Amino acid sequence: MPAATPTSSHDPAAARAAPATRSVAVATPGGRYDILIGAGLLQQPSAWSGLPRAAQAVIVSNPTVDALYGHALQQALTPHYGHISRVLLPDGEQHKDWASLNLIFDHLLASGCDRKTVLFALGGGVVGDMTGFAAATYMRGVPFVQVPTTLLAQLDSSVGGKTAINHPRGKNMVGAFYQPVRVVMDLATLDSLPLRELRAGLAEVIKYGPIADAAFLGWIEANLDALLACDRAAMAYAVQRSCEIKAEVVGADERESGRRAILNFGHTFGHAIETGMGHGAWLHGEAVACGMVLAGELSAALGLWPAAESRRLRRLIERAGLPVLAPAMPLERWFELMRVDKKAEGGEIRFVVIEATGRAAVRTAPDALVRQIIAQHSAQHGATENR
Ligand SMILES: NC(=O)c1ccc[n+]([C@@H]2O[C@H](COP(=O)([O-])OP(=O)(O)OC[C@H]3O[C@@H](n4cnc5c(N)ncnc54)[C@H](O)[C@@H]3O)[C@@H](O)[C@H]2O)c1
Numbered sequence: 514m515p516a517a518t519p520t521s522s523h524d525p526a527a528a529r530a531a532p533a534t535r536s537v538a539v540a541t542p543g544g545r546y547d548i549l550i551g552a553g554l555l556q557q558p559s560a561w562s563g564l565p566r567a568a569q570a571v572i573v574s575n576p577t578v579d580a581l582y583g584h585a586l587q588q589a590l591t592p593h594y595g596h597i598s599r600v601l602l603p604d605g606e607q608h609k610d611w612a613s614l615n616l617i618f619d620h621l622l623a624s625g626c627d628r629k630t631v632l633f634a635l636g637g638g639v640v641g642d643m644t645g646f647a648a649a650t651y652m653r654g655v656p657f658v659q660v661p662t663t664l665l666a667q668l669d670s671s672v673g674g675k676t677a678i679n680h681p682r683g684k685n686m687v688g689a690f691y692q693p694v695r696v697v698m699d700l701a702t703l704d705s706l707p708l709r710e711l712r713a714g715l716a717e718v719i720k721y722g723p724i725a726d727a728a729f730l731g732w733i734e735a736n737l738d739a740l741l742a743c744d745r746a747a748m749a750y751a752v753q754r755s756c757e758i759k760a761e762v763v764g765a766d767e768r769e770s771g772r773r774a775i776l777n778f779g780h781t782f783g784h785a786i787e788t789g790m791g792h793g794a795w796l797h798g799e800a801v802a803c804g805m806v807l808a809g810e811l812s813a814a815l816g817l818w819p820a821a822e823s824r825r826l827r828r829l830i831e832r833a834g835l836p837v838l839a840p841a842m843p844l845e846r847w848f849e850l851m852r853v854d855k856k857a858e859g860g861e862i863r864f865v866v867i868e869a870t871g872r873a874a875v876r877t878a879p880d881a882l883v884r885q886i887i888a889q890h891s892a893q894h895g896a897t898e899n900r
């Protein structure tokens with residue numbers, strides 16, 4: 514494990530020099546692929562060679578990300594594909610829907626794309642999830658490459674093969690398991706990411722500590738300032754370790770019947786916040802951060818995890834500038850939303866709890882206890898929310 518990155522002697526020029534490309538191999542029953550991690554990969558020819566050959570490549574993005582990196586990706590792909598086109602989806606979680614998905618299909622059909630056409634998802638988790646779903650279903654499946662440009666997409670959504678769109682009744686309710694042929698993470702793209710998005714991504718980095726790696730949690734605590742400053746070396750390690758943990762977990766359980774569910778730590782509460790507040794009001798990572806506080810407290814209240822460890826997690830989340838207080842929402846609404854959660858079985862809500870720092874399990878909890886935890890950690894009506 515690398516030592517804590519010193520921020521005091523931080524040399525911006527050195528930080529901007531491209532470090533060596535790191536790679537993480539992901540093996541799942543649905544396929545094997547490599548995740549490439551490094552700064553400047555959009556400009557590095559080796560990152561783009563050896564992909565499936567085809568007459569056409571299609572870059573799927575949104576206007577925000579396309580304006581920043583669309584041209585660079587098109588340049589990188591030019592030596593490999595005779596015809597490259599771009600399709601832009603409206604930006605935002607509220608557009609992760611059928612209408613946007615259809616824009617991709619419309620473009621593919623209008624451009625005469627065949628079953629070999631390779632799709633490139635250039636953007637955050639929204640673009641990645643929709644492009645993956647389009648790739649899974651266009652002509653019963655075409656290859657696709659993830660080029661995630663948000664921290665959340667790099668260490669979470671682009672790894673593991675889950676693709677989906679939202680339904681008005683719930684997030685990610687319609688989708689498929691479908692693996693990319695490669696994931697290319699250019700850490701330089703994080704430079705343009707708004708700080709709020711960076712913090713939201715850090716929530717998922719933090720998540721990997723309590724569920725799978727106690728030493729990583731300590732490393733994050735020691736390196737949080739460097740991560741918030743987007744320090745290249747610290748970020749490279751955080752992304753790599755997160756991807757390793759996610760790859761190890763999904764490799765063992767592609768379809769989430771068992772171990773994979775631990776990745777949803779904080780997500781039962783988090784999805785309720787996201788949906789309850791309206792898609793887009795809370796960022797996914799913000800909702801998950803707050804959800805982890807609740808799930809940590811629940812673990813402690815169930816007598817599974819020391820309360821001091823739950824408080825430690827809460828402090829780290831707070832230091833990262835993430836919300837630790839849930840929004841005011843009627844308790845019935847919480848339960849209604851949590852019952853729609855995909856982990857719920859036969860109406861029973863299942864929570865990811867921490868049994869020891871670095872080890873998680875999935876279980877049910879008495880409704881009364883869950884009510885108590887929510888009530889204790891929610892903003893009162895009319896109070897200023899801790900956002
Ligand atoms: N498939 C999975 O396993 C999985 C896991 C976690 C989350 N998700 C999904 O991911 C989505 C959230 O992803 P997200 O947080 O990346 O949100 P996002 O895709 O909406 O991106 C956030 C914002 O940042 C902009 N952006 C992206 N890259 C940028 C860059 N480099 N510079 C400047 N701006 C940039 C985007 O245009 C957008 O406005 C949710 O829909 C969630 O359901 C999926």
Ligand SMILES: [Zn+2]
Pocket residue numbers: 669717780797801
């Ligand atoms: Zn998540």
